[in-house]
Amino acid sequence: MNNTRQFFVSGRVQGVGFREATRKRADELGMAGWVRNLADGRVEVQASAGDDTLDTLERWLHDGPAPARVEHVESHAVEGTQSLPRPFAVR
Incomplete structure (x- = not known):
């Protein structure tokens, strides 16, 4: 059974290829979803x-790609059913 989680990643995570690296890792894991800068x-x-699989992604988010400096990862379960894009999308 699939579940959906929302993550907020803070630190030096913009301008370092974080979204594209997240998309690649999520595709490797066979996930649906998206990533975007705030x-x-x-x-x-x-x-x-x-x-x-969500736990695996969350562990990866704590490090991210080499240029990133992750300070904090916040995770929340998303209730209800929703359709997330597959393959994983960069927004």
């Missing part, structure tokens, strides 16, 4: 997959 400097991710 005006406050954070990156937002919504992803749908099984819990183990």
Whole structure:
């Protein structure tokens, strides 16, 4: 069964290829969802997959791509059913 989580990643996460690296990792994991930059400097991710796969993505988000410096990852379950894009999208 797939679940959906929303992540907010803060630190030096914009201008370092974070969105594209997240898209690539999510595609490798077979996830549906999207990633986008926020005006406050954070990156937002919504992803749908099984819990183990979501946990794997969350662990990866704590590091991100090499140029990034992640300070904090916030994670929330998203209630209800929604259709997320597949393949994973950069917004």
